Amino acid sequence: MSEQDWLASQFEANRERLHSVAYRLLGSASEAEDVVQEAWLRLSRTDGGGLHNVAGWLTTVVARLSLDALRSRVRRREEQLDIELPEHDIPDSKQESLEQQAMLVDAMGPALLVVLEYLSPTERLAFVLHDLFGVSFEDIAPIVGRTPAAARQLASRGRRRVQGVGLASKPDAARQREIVHAFLLASRSGDFTALLELLDPDVVLRADAAAVLNSAKQAVGPKFAPEIRGARSVAETFVGHARAAQPALVDGIAGAAWAPEGTPRVVFSFTIAGDHIVGIEVVADAAHIAASNVVLDLG
Structure with a gap:
């Protein structure tokens, strides 16, 4: 060798x-x-x-x-x-x-x-x-x-x-799912105020290189940067978008995915503390998605 x-x-x-x-x-x-x-x-x-x-x-x-x-x-x-x-x-x-x-x-x-x-x-x-x-x-x-x-x-x-x-404010799985559903609904309907209420003031949105590149190529949809900070900036990124995203479990945690024909192409992972989203990670790299356990919420 x-x-x-x-x-x-x-x-x-x-x-x-x-x-x-x-x-x-x-x-x-x-x-x-x-x-x-x-x-x-x-x-x-x-x-x-x-x-x-x-x-x-x-x-x-x-x-x-x-x-x-x-x-x-x-x-x-x-x-x-x-x-x-x-x-x-x-x-x-x-x-x-x-x-x-x-x-x-x-x-x-x-x-x-x-x-x-x-x-x-x-x-x-x-x-x-x-x-x-x-x-x-x-x-x-x-x-x-x-x-x-x-x-x-x-x-x-x-x-x-x-x-x-402390972790006393960590919501249970059902509450996490409610918050993600509310976020997707507010995004689709263009409810900027509702998005702000769901996001922590210091929320951080991170997107991988594939997500940034793909979003730049799309005529419609959110435009991602490698890192976006603050509730207003993150809300502006998603407001009026996420229409094709659906709830999903990402490695057992409430999240979302864009999955045309049932195949996840973009995955959204949420970090939630209390009743607010403190972190969102957007992954579009196929290898990373394949290594994750993504279960679409078909209910």
Whole structure:
């Protein structure tokens, strides 16, 4: 087996985990896939003989690329800088046990992506890598440019903020479905006010490259950009459109799909907190859709 073939086999063995890491960090399947592909390009240009832990190397690359993407979002939004507290801010004696950390993550489920938006990029990375994927603080430290002790504090701060946001407002499946149905109805009827009432003021709409390209080619229908923020901008994107979209379950969560002749071509995933939509992801890439579990609501 050639060195390139060996690297390719190592990458494929780790691809699913890498995509999971990137998705948890970025909250977008399309962005996660871009990061994973970039990790492969970098691996393919690397001397495999010098790699003693390919899985760890790939995880580090994916984490660094994801952190860069998260920081870029912050800069684009002109939000406050990612300010770190001093290392003595959180005593080690107050750290939660590993069992408590695991229980917190398990309790989150799909809603975890909602509350992760409340964390700074470095808090998010430290919390996700350690609590969700078991990466040591010694390995996290060089990624965030901190000491292991500071990386531990970042994860703890992230964990406390996640707990502080809470999940009491997470709606049940029936309520999620009602909200998606109401969103589609308001979109089709052109009810701008109703759309605003359903959308969180800070809602984020993300579309993959295929969705952006396809929408630009269409004479009618919503026009997508890679990222659109704010209730008014998102409502303007959808108002008077979505006539051909129908409710669907996307990986078990209430969503929607454009599915001519019963085949999903565009999938809309919704993140809902309380009675408001806080995130919408539009995916038109055929491979991504094929990898998702999309069940059309024919009722």
